[in-house]
Amino acid sequence: MTAPIMSVADVGKQFGGLVALKGVTTEFGEGQITAIIGPNGAGKSTFFNILSGALRPSSGVLKFRGDDMAGVPQHEYVHRGIARSYQITNIFPNLSVQENVRVAAQAFRSRMNIWSDRTAYHEVDEKAAATLASVGLSGRSATLAKFLAHGQQRALEIAIALVADPALLLLDEPTAGMGPEETREMVTLIEKLAADRTILLVEHKMKMILGLSDRVLVLHHGQLLADGTPKEIQANTEVRRVYLGQNDGYA
Template sequence: MSDDDLLQVDDLGRSFGGFVALKGITANFGRNRVTAIIGPNGAGKSTFFNILSGALKPSTGSMRFRGNDLSKLQQHRFVHLGIARSYQITSIFPQLTAHENVRIGAQAFVSRYNIWTPRASYHDVSERAEQALADVGLGGARNRIAATLAHGEQRALEIAIALVADPKLMLLDEPTAGMGPEETRAMVALIERLAADRTILLVEHKMKMVLGLCDRILVLHHGRLIADGTPAAIQNDANVRSVYLGQSLGYA
């Protein structure tokens, strides 16, 4: 693992009974880079993401983040080490304001669930929430009820909730799912801003977006890593093209 690497996975695998969902995944992820994980349905992308976020334990192999062995840690420890995740299905409190949603995230992270500490003592919680909203372009929507936000704004709000933990690695699960072209462009711009000082790993099906946004692409198929390279290399990889049934990887 070089000094430039933030995350290292080595021979990672996961089985469910007799079914092997992931096998032999080895890869290093550098700092302040955007990497996409792609593959057909059932390729193992969700399993890989669930392991990287601590939701699942690997059956085999190891993973290290900033020198820390993650293999046996509980999921809540991943957040405190600097790993945050957004999900394909937006997870927010719809009846609270945007600011209240983010403030709850900040308060939970700061308080470490200590019920005896007065909330008033956390002077920076509100400020952190304000900054996170500003970072995702929702500063002007702080008092809006989350349910009234557009779909793209709700996805940005979820990212703001993750940002209050000051993550160094963000795992984004289909961040543009359900978005039209304008919302997709706004999300791409947000991801580019986030990547200025953190590492981004994302699962995404919009190949045109992936090819234009990412520094690197990993391709999974039947739980195995079949390609790892730049967008140009992946686009011209014969094995990858065969997995996608001969389709051009330049489609939207």
């Protein structure tokens, strides 16, 4: 494995009497695409939310580039170099594509000054344009976000996360609700983005995961069941028993 960008040690999460995650210890190599999979109720969403700062672990330690993240508020994660997308598309539907990204860029780079003329923010406009180009949406910059196809809305949400230039990008079911063609386009985008950053994703489409990822983590009943390359995961009898036997693919 390459040098870890993030590590967790004995991480657990309880909600009252419910143990959602128990004793998970692992590292995420810098520059890799790592997928987190598992059956429903396995603890994937809980683990993902802990990694992105949306939830605090009940026990254990989370480190990013060697720094303990205990006590770091979620809004500070993006300034540390961690950004995420959401399972349910999270955009401003009545703003244009360019305005969605520009608002995010402006919020990240500077405090709002009500006395500044909009034309003073050239750097922000340039950043928004470059980010849209990186996800293939330059030609739709003037379109209201609500009129984009579903796959384009997902790409826009990723663009919003990218304005912070994250070293670690977490994608929550990036192909949810997509058909085969949109899924292939998203896979191509993720592969392109992975050239410059580390990517963690939660997904259900096994054919996509096994073809895209450098490494796969399998959770089951809140615990880490397996950790390895796609080939190792495919050959793992216990993983096949609890998960890979389910019918899935690019559809």
